[in-house]
Amino acid sequence: MFDFDATLPLMAVQFILLVVILNAIFFKPLTAVIEDRANLIRSSQTGAKEGLEQINAITQQYEKELAESRRQYQSVIAKAQADAQKLASDQVAAAQAEAVAQREQATQELSAQKVSAMAELEKQVDGLSQEILNKLLVGV
Amino acid sequence: MDVSSASVIAAALAIGLASLGPGIGQGNASASAVEGIARQPEAEGKIRGTLLLTLAFMESLTIYGLVIALVLLFANPFVK
Amino acid sequence: MLNFLDSPNFVSLAALEVGQHFYWHIGSLKVHGQVFLATWFVMAVLIIVSLLATRNIQRIPTGMQNLMEYALDFVRELTRNQIGEKEYRPWVPFIGTLFLFIFVCNWSGALIPWKLIHLPEGELAAPTNDINTTVALSLLVSIAYFYAGFKKKGLGYFAKYVQPTPVLLPIAVLEDFTKPLSLSFRLFGNILADELVVGVLVLLVPLFVPLPVMLLGLFTSAIQALVFATLAGAYIHEALEGHGDEHDEEHA
Numbered sequence: 001m002f003d004f005d006a007t008l009p010l011m012a013v014q015f016i017l018l019v020v021i022l023n024a025i026f027f028k029p030l031t032a033v034i035e036d037r038a039n040l041i042r043s044s045q046t047g048a049k050e051g052l053e054q055i056n057a058i059t060q061q062y063e064k065e066l067a068e069s070r071r072q073y074q075s076v077i078a079k080a081q082a083d084a085q086k087l088a089s090d091q092v093a094a095a096q097a098e099a100v101a102q103r104e105q106a107t108q109e110l111s112a113q114k115v116s117a118m119a120e121l122e123k124q125v126d127g128l129s130q131e132i133l134n135k136l137l138v139g140v
Numbered sequence: 141m142d143v144s145s146a147s148v149i150a151a152a153l154a155i156g157l158a159s160l161g162p163g164i165g166q167g168n169a170s171a172s173a174v175e176g177i178a179r180q181p182e183a184e185g186k187i188r189g190t191l192l193l194t195l196a197f198m199e200s201l202t203i204y205g206l207v208i209a210l211v212l213l214f215a216n217p218f219v220k
Numbered sequence: 221m222l223n224f225l226d227s228p229n230f231v232s233l234a235a236l237e238v239g240q241h242f243y244w245h246i247g248s249l250k251v252h253g254q255v256f257l258a259t260w261f262v263m264a265v266l267i268i269v270s271l272l273a274t275r276n277i278q279r280i281p282t283g284m285q286n287l288m289e290y291a292l293d294f295v296r297e298l299t300r301n302q303i304g305e306k307e308y309r310p311w312v313p314f315i316g317t318l319f320l321f322i323f324v325c326n327w328s329g330a331l332i333p334w335k336l337i338h339l340p341e342g343e344l345a346a347p348t349n350d351i352n353t354t355v356a357l358s359l360l361v362s363i364a365y366f367y368a369g370f371k372k373k374g375l376g377y378f379a380k381y382v383q384p385t386p387v388l389l390p391i392a393v394l395e396d397f398t399k400p401l402s403l404s405f406r407l408f409g410n411i412l413a414d415e416l417v418v419g420v421l422v423l424l425v426p427l428f429v430p431l432p433v434m435l436l437g438l439f440t441s442a443i444q445a446l447v448f449a450t451l452a453g454a455y456i457h458e459a460l461e462g463h464g465d466e467h468d469e470e471h472a
Binding site for chain 1: 215
């Protein structure tokens with residue numbers, strides 16, 4: 001049972017040979033594959049994380065732009081409304097002024113006609129009263 | 141008593157005595173391991189692995205006794 | 221030799237042959253032929269399985285590649301746990317091969333009906349139940365950890381013998397001898413004991429009763445392969461770290 005002989009060194013040599021062979025055909029290729037896969041997973045994980053961060057940044061930017069443009073169009077609307085309001089009130093004011101002017105003119109014309117008519121009437125009254133006087137005096 | 145019968149008795153004593161200490165030790169180790177698992181059930185896997193390894197170490201003490209017994213039985217240097 | 225177990229009464233049922241070898245003579249040297257036959261078988265199995273696994277390497281593993289990647293992951297994890305994250309890589313092939321070789325050897329002894337093949341003398345069995353194999357492996361482990369220590373620290377490696385106190389020098393030197401001794405005897409004794417226990421049980425009750433013991437034998441064989449590889453890793457780690465800088469081991 002305890003008979004040591006040439007089996008021992010030959011076995012050691014054989015085993016070292018096996019280590020070398022398995023290192024070449026088993027450990028090296030499979031370790032490379034496993035580490036490749038680990039690297040791939042790690043890199044795609046970081047890639048995905050970066051993509052997510054990018055997406056988040058883009059979303060934030062969009063939201064900011066959206067808020068900005070909302071503010072902008074609101075201000076545009078407000079300005080347009082103000083403009084329209086101003087235009088309308090201007091026109092209303094102009095129309096009112098014109099109407100007032102026209103009325104005034106009409107009133108003036110009317111009063112002028114009235115004056116002239118009164119003057120005519122007075123003249124006629126004078127003439128008539130003269131005639132009446134003359135007639136009356138003839139009779140006497 | 142000739143060498144052959146003495147060898148047989150010695151082999152029996154070797155394996156018998158060699159199993160005493162490791163038996164006690166394995167009992168202690170297993171008891172502690174069970175206690176540890178009861179206290180911390182989430183560490184069961186780790187405790188079991190360590191326990192198996194330590195049991196194998198203690199077992200090897202008995203195996204040394206067994207090797208001596210085998211030498212006495214099958215490769216006795218005192219018997220031609 | 222006391223050969224009472226294969227006395228004529230039992231020899232028809234089962235014979236236990238311990239210490240009988242199928243000798244080959246190479247020049248003036250004698251070698252155990254049955255050990256070499258079994259070893260070549262184991263090596264062929266390992267090499268063929270590796271070739272099958274790496275023949276068509278894919279990113280998403282299937283079949284044999286999956287199995288062998290699991291095995292590789294297992295031994296890498298084992299080596300990393302023992303030697304530490306920094307230095308474990310170059311030792312994976314050695315410790316991995318130790319584990320795989322011993323594992324396949326042990327299981328081949330338990331699972332393959334070697335007894336059906338008759339040799340002129342001796343019988344085929346697990347290669348690890350021959351003391352030459354286990355001593356060869358454990359001496360290789362010794363050489364490996366000396367190599368690791370010398371490569372890392374040069375002659376400063378010897379400082380670890382007198383590091384805590386020179387009083388322990390004899391024990392430190394003795395340790396270098398007991399390490400391979402205990403490694404080889406543990407493996408040898410366990411495997412041989414398994415086969416003997418199964419043999420004795422088969423001799424007493426030939427059918428069914430030995431099955432649970434055979435299963436226990438399979439379990440023990442696997443654990444012994446694990447223990448051998450773990451201890452090899454632990455010894456190499458010890459040689460790499462030394463006694464002087466134990467604070468390094470905290471985060472290793």
